[in-house]
Amino acid sequence: xxxxxxxxxxxxxxxxxxxMVQWIVSGIIILASIYLIIKTLPGGxxxxxxxxxxxxxxxxxxxxxxxxGIHLRTGLIDAPGRIETIGNCTTCHSSKLIIQxxxxxEHWAATIRWMQETQNLWDLGANEEIIINYxxxxxxxxxxxxxxxxxxxxxxxLRQ
Amino acid sequence: MHYQNMDRRKFVSKAALSAMASAIGAEIVYGSxxxxxxxxLALQDPDPFExxxxxKQMVLLNDKPWNMEALAHLLxxxxxxxxxxxIRNNGLIPKDIKVNDWTLTIDGESVNQKKSYRLAELKSxxxxxxxxxxxxxxxxxxxxxxxxxxxxxxxxGAVSCASWTGIRVRDLLEDVGIKPDAVYxxxxxxxxxxxxxPGKEPISRGVPLAKAMQDETILAFQMNGADIPLVHxxxxxxxxxxxxxxxxxxxxxxxxxxxxxxxxxxxxxSSYRVPCHPVMPGDxxxxxxxxxxxxxxxxxxxxxxxxxxxxPRGQTLNIRGHAWAGxxxxxxxxxxxxxxxxxxxxxxxxxxxxxxxxxxxxxxxxPKQGYYEIWAKATDAxxxxxxxxxxxxxxxxxxxxxxxxxxxxxx
Numbered sequence: 001x002x003x004x005x006x007x008x009x010x011x012x013x014x015x016x017x018x019x020m021v022q023w024i025v026s027g028i029i030i031l032a033s034i035y036l037i038i039k040t041l042p043g044g045x046x047x048x049x050x051x052x053x054x055x056x057x058x059x060x061x062x063x064x065x066x067x068x069g070i071h072l073r074t075g076l077i078d079a080p081g082r083i084e085t086i087g088n089c090t091t092c093h094s095s096k097l098i099i100q101x102x103x104x105x106e107h108w109a110a111t112i113r114w115m116q117e118t119q120n121l122w123d124l125g126a127n128e129e130i131i132i133n134y135x136x137x138x139x140x141x142x143x144x145x146x147x148x149x150x151x152x153x154x155x156x157x158l159r160q
Numbered sequence: 161m162h163y164q165n166m167d168r169r170k171f172v173s174k175a176a177l178s179a180m181a182s183a184i185g186a187e188i189v190y191g192s193x194x195x196x197x198x199x200x201l202a203l204q205d206p207d208p209f210e211x212x213x214x215x216k217q218m219v220l221l222n223d224k225p226w227n228m229e230a231l232a233h234l235l236x237x238x239x240x241x242x243x244x245x246x247i248r249n250n251g252l253i254p255k256d257i258k259v260n261d262w263t264l265t266i267d268g269e270s271v272n273q274k275k276s277y278r279l280a281e282l283k284s285x286x287x288x289x290x291x292x293x294x295x296x297x298x299x300x301x302x303x304x305x306x307x308x309x310x311x312x313x314x315x316x317g318a319v320s321c322a323s324w325t326g327i328r329v330r331d332l333l334e335d336v337g338i339k340p341d342a343v344y345x346x347x348x349x350x351x352x353x354x355x356x357x358p359g360k361e362p363i364s365r366g367v368p369l370a371k372a373m374q375d376e377t378i379l380a381f382q383m384n385g386a387d388i389p390l391v392h393x394x395x396x397x398x399x400x401x402x403x404x405x406x407x408x409x410x411x412x413x414x415x416x417x418x419x420x421x422x423x424x425x426x427x428x429x430s431s432y433r434v435p436c437h438p439v440m441p442g443d444x445x446x447x448x449x450x451x452x453x454x455x456x457x458x459x460x461x462x463x464x465x466x467x468x469x470x471x472p473r474g475q476t477l478n479i480r481g482h483a484w485a486g487x488x489x490x491x492x493x494x495x496x497x498x499x500x501x502x503x504x505x506x507x508x509x510x511x512x513x514x515x516x517x518x519x520x521x522x523x524x525x526x527p528k529q530g531y532y533e534i535w536a537k538a539t540d541a542x543x544x545x546x547x548x549x550x551x552x553x554x555x556x557x558x559x560x561x562x563x564x565x566x567x568x569x570x571x
Contacts, residue, residue, distance in 0.1 A: 107307075
């Protein structure tokens with residue numbers, strides 16, 4: 001319980017600073033500062049874990065850095081609807097689940113419906129159309145046929 | 161220091177979240193969820209390979225929930241070590257497991273009376289058995305289905321055969337005492353739902369009573385002779401091999417002996433179910449026409465050499481790998497170097513025990529230089545073989561047991 005008494009105080013102080021910054025700079029910088037604050041707080045054994053090994057971001061990068069059309073933190077394609085998709089979809093699951101999948105409009109919509117019916121996803125309201133358009137535009141199905149060629153082979157000399 | 165044991169996610173305060181939400185322009189309707197559970201991924205990214213003691217060549221498919229698969233050549237060991245074992249999670253890994261307080265409760269409509277056991281009691285009271293058991297994700301191979309099906313896009317590496325030690329579920333159920341109307345055993349686990357809702361289970365599946373009563377269906381404490389790694393179900397895991405690995409529930413706290421087919425999370429709808437009758441690719445299928453997957457189909461993997469090998473002309477190539485067939489044994493193993501026009505037999509060993517994968521090997525000579533593919537085909541005891549093409553499409557992309565192929569150049 002002592003821990004709980006300390007936490008809001010500490011984060012409260014930090015986020016007050018963040019709120020002031022909010023009026024001066026863009027929200028993107030706020031995200032970056034929250035990231036840095038949380039990252040630098042003492043966190044027991046967690047603080048020793050390597051950070052940033054599975055996203056494209058490097059230490060010190062802007063939290064929402066875009067490179068070659070990819071939003072590095074999430075790996076999502078930077079296109080209209082990305083922000084709504086991150087805000088509504090990555091609360092529960094990783095963006096990696098989105099990026100792996102390719103579906104048409106009907107099936108992206110069906111997947112959202114399944115998450116609403118069984119996985120506690122909320123009503124997306126006006127964002128639903130924005131999100132589905134983002135998904136089907138950037139992650140549409142590709143024809144694979146019954147069996148694809150072997151691809152991405154890394155050739156090497158075999159020594160038996 | 162009060163901060164020593166704190167979880168970083170707890171530092172995400174309400175104020176910080178509202179700033180974050182306004183910055184990303186998202187609605188605040190889900191603010192209460194955010195408050196409890198949301199940690200932007202960049203804030204929580206530990207190195208999963210270090211955290212789970214996995215080899216760096218393993219492929220990370222998902223980091224919330226954690227899902228990771230092997231490549232074929234990583235599965236070369238006869239008994240899969242932890243570092244090459246795939247990770248499949250539906251929810252969040254439980255935290256702060258207090259093994260001394262861990263209790264297993266057996267309940268349900270078909271127990272004579274509810275009964276609980278401490279972990280130490282399970283270990284001391286019942287005889288322990290060790291088996292090598294094949295666990296394969298029902299969705300292994302999903303990435304090949306056309307049209308694509310949703311979920312983690314497993315290729316070929318969501319399979320393992322480790323050595324598991326534990327007590328027979330049958331011995332436990334006999335000690336509890338079950339009624340004649342028992343038909344199904346459902347599990348309940350300590351993992352957490354992705355939404356953070358404590359009232360929701362991420363997954364609660366199980367097996368028909370007949371499968372639960374098999375010799376090899378165990379409640380395991382150990383994997384490969386040591387405590388089960390946390391990500392694989394520490395301290396107690398149900399192992400019912402040869403079926404979709406999702407029936408082998410991790411972090412088991414409760415088993416329910418049911419007088420109906422267990423109706424837990426992911427037992428219904430399209431989860432771990434396929435059309436009862438074949439459908440055309442892309443068809444929508446009513447829930448009433450979906451059937452629960454039971455035994456996994458016959459399948460094999462060439463684990464040596466790694467795909468992409470170049471060998472000099474005139475050199476004999478040794479190949480080896482494993483084959484398995486759900487509840488059945490593999491009785492024939494073949495390879496082809498001419499795109500299935502002709503087949504030659506491999507040597508195949510008997511399984512170490514029922515439901516363990518079997519090891520095959522062959523020596524291949526190539527008549528001329530060029531690009532080759534080696535295709536592997538296993539046949540089960542009922543004469544059913546692996547198909548060369550992706551088998552029957554189903555809405556969630558389960559049960560792809562198409563022959564594995566590796567590429568080779570003879571120079």
